[in-house]
Amino acid sequence: MSQLLFQDGQFYRDDKMVVGASSRALRYGDGLFETMKVNRDTIQLGDYHMQRLFDALHLLQFELPTHINPSYFLDRILQLVHRNGHGKLARIRLMVFRGNGGLYDSENHYPHHIIQSWSLPEANHHWNENGLVVGIHDKARKSIDILANSKTNNYLPYIMGALEAKNQKWNDALVLNNAGRISDSTIANVFLVSGNKITTPALEEGCVAGIMRRYLLEKLKANNRDVQEIAIQPADLENADEVFLTNSTYGIRWIKSIGNKNYTANLSLELYHLFIKPLFGITD
The missing domain is CATH 3.20.10.10 (D-amino Acid Aminotransferase, subunit A, domain 2)
Structure with a gap:
């Protein structure tokens, strides 16, 4: 069954092609990501994740519009997991990347972004007995x-x-x-x-x-x-x-x-x- 993803302000089916062949993310790996956990409708250590994410965005010289802030991402993550029915326990992947262009010709440093969610089994919480x-x-x-x-x-x-x-x-x-x-x-x-x-x-x-x-x-x-x-x-x-x-x-x-x-x-x-x-x- 198809799930939803969130990209640049819109929700799409996750089988939709969302990155083109000219994307710097695809060509050069020009971006970064966060892997997070949602547990009972709460983003676990969400503030820590946002601090690391925004430190890296500044390091990579992204140009952040005022609406791209920690609250924006945290709110969109919860909206996505609720739409996908993953609020009980989920893994989240948030990727931020630059747009299209070659190595030297990109003048657009907007933080394009994709958020995905997957449900996690309850066993994810538990101690690994076998090592x-x-x-x-x-x-x-x-x-x-x-x-x-x-x-x-x-x-x-x-x-x-x-x-x-x-x-x-x-x-x-x-x-x-x-x-x-x-x-x-x-x-x-x-x-x-x-x-x-x-x-x-x-x-x-x-x-x-x-x-x-x-x-x-x-x-x-x-x-x-x-x-x-x-x-x-x-x-x-x-x-x-x-x-x-x-x-x-x-x-x-x-x-x-x-x-x-x-x-x-x-x-x-x-x-x-x-x-x-x-x-x-x-x-x-």
Whole structure:
């Protein structure tokens, strides 16, 4: 059954062709996106998403008319999920991109945008009992530059990592930066646990400035947990007791194994109960 999408002020069927062959988004990946979660008609951490989005829009030198503001996007997202019947639990993708033109001839920096929604199963909220099998993708690497922390449409290192994960039958792949250190995974940020010490790659290491990463770091620091944002080598994975991933859709997912190394999930599960379940509104 066809659903609706929202583009530049109008609702369309999602099987409608909405981007032409001359689009800079298609030609050059000239744009960025946000992946969000709607839970019981509320956009989870919506203010955090809008802050990251508008920081990136300014970085990419979009020209924002006054009506393109956080409230505009948040309102349109809720309108879309209601029209699609996804208000209970949904994944949202908001893409912003420049219009048509070549590399040098675009004078239009208007933030064209497309919003899509998909329903999520209730299991998305729950702890992953079995753990993830993850590998390290060491071929296509993430650059450490001013774009690294934003979710731009230039996603090839993550695509290559996801292709390897699929071929190797992994659940996900860790991606390295151009210095050979851990950046993040193809769809999430990564945290290591050694004893009671929690570490995650610093933003300066080229990872995406993940929304769940930010939320969890704030909670950990507010609760006086030993947490550090540092440079992490692949060899550090061998010395970790636990490794887990975070993203806006599923919160926390623990990793069972990376290569021949197996992990536990004691602290990871504790953090899920302390910080993720309240965010998701789970009371059981």
